[in-house]
Each structure stands twice: as structure tokens, then as C-alpha cells.
Amino acid sequence: MQIKVIRKILEANDQVSDQLRDMFQEKKILVLNLMSSPGAGKTTLLESTLTDLKDEFNMAVIEGDLQTSNDAERVAATGAQAIQINTEGGCHLDGSMVLEAANQMDLNQVDILFVENVGNLVCPAEFSVGEDYKITILSVVEGDDKPEKYPLIFAESKVMLLNKVDLLPYVDFSLEKASNFARSLKNDIEIYPVSAKTREGMDSWYQWLRKEVKTKKSA
Ligand SMILES: Nc1nc2c(ncn2[C@@H]2O[C@H](COP(=O)(O)OP(=O)(O)O)[C@@H](O)[C@H]2O)c(=O)[nH]1
Ligand SMILES: [Mg+2]
Structure with a gap:
């Protein structure tokens, strides 16, 4: 019974995410779903990217957090269009939240x-938000065994x-070690070692x- 409910939730989400994908495709927007554990550096990476590529691309950000608009304020300070979603306890964004934003x-x-x-490295992997690609950030302070422990997010x-x-x-x-584990889950995953803070390696990402x-x- 529980399995049925979960399947229905995922199917409903797939419908909204297909709608989003059509909308983004029509506008030819590259949509990237950034996932990581708390504190791995998603917002810092965005701040650097939005600043460094400001003259090349028009970039916008949808921020998801349980509470606060801190991250939307941080990225908006670079001049990018940003909007904050508060999930108020929800552990991931879903298609309907992103559609509303x-x-x-x-x-x-x-x-x-x-x-x-x-x-978090669990729930976001399950829900498409109409993205072209999911991108996972793993910071080196979290341990090189995380791809092995949380396989789905890396496989996706x-x-x-x-x-x-x-x-x-x-x-x-x-x-x-971290790269080999990730490749064993997805053999063509592209891997870039970076420092969002010092900008080391960021050129490959750009x-x-x-x-x-x-x-x-x-x-
Ligand atoms: N040393 C170092 N610290 C970083 C780097 N990227 C982010 N941080 C720090 O890690 C903490 C969490 O970063 P944040 O971008 O808020 O992570 P988020 O929760 O994934 O959005 C902050 O104190 C950042 O300054 C980095 O490349 N090197
Ligand atoms: Mg953040």
C-alpha cells in the first residue's frame, strides 16, 4: 500500500516536471538542479559562477531551503535574478514548487x-524539477566514501x-577513491575538483x- 502511494507521488511529480521541461525547452534555457549535503558549497559555487560569467550569460536562480531567504539574498547580491522557496520541513524541491517559482x-x-x-544527499535525487541535468557537489571535508553510501544521487x-x-x-x-566510486555508479559522470572559494579548477566547470x-x- 505504501509503495503505491509513493509511486503516485512520483508519477504526479513527473507530470509537472514534463510541463516544466517543455516550458524551459521552448525558451532554450539550460536548467541545472544542484544537489549536495548542507554546507558543501552550493551557494558559494553559485556566487562565484554568477559573478565570473556575468558578462557571458543571463543567469537566474531558484533557491530551496527549509527556512530563510539567506541564499536568495546572497545570490541576488551578484545581480542575478533570484527567488527563494521555503519548504518548511520538506527535504527536497518538487516540480510544483519550481513551477510556482x-x-x-x-x-x-x-x-x-x-x-x-x-x-541532503537523499530526497532530492528522487524528484525531477524539469532540469536538463542534476549536478552533485561533494566537498572534500565530507569523506570520500559518500558516493558509496549515497549511490542514487551520484548515479543520477x-x-x-x-x-x-x-x-x-x-x-x-x-x-x-571518490571519483572511482562515482564512476562505478555512473561510468560517464563528469568530475571536476574545484574550490568555489579560491576559484581553483573553476575554469573546467565554466x-x-x-x-x-x-x-x-x-x-
Ligand atoms: N574552504 C572553503 N570553504 C568553502 C568553499 N565553498 C564553500 N565554503 C564554505 O562552506 C560553508 C558553506 O557554504 P555554502 O555555500 O553556504 O553551502 P551550501 O549549504 O551547500 O549552500 C561556508 O562557510 C562557505 O564559505 C570552498 O571551496 N573552500
Ligand atoms: Mg545554500
């Missing part, structure tokens, strides 16, 4: 829409960003964004 935004000239999901992701590499000298984290925007526009 998207309807309040001006997406006509937007090239990239980032959706910062609620911080197009890209894994290994953030906070500036802290590698202080923690026991093997980039190779190159990936440039490539994907181009593909989207020509589709």
Missing part, C-alpha cells in the same frame, strides 16, 4: 537557470563537483557550462 520570474532572456535544492548526476579542494591538505580525502549552453541553443 518559475511563474513569478522573467525567464525570457535567461540562458541558465540554476535550482539550488534543499541540502551528470556532473560531480568535488568542492573545497583548498582544504585537501587538512583532511583525509582521496579524489581518486567550460562545461559554455559547452552545454551552446548545445542547448542549437538544439
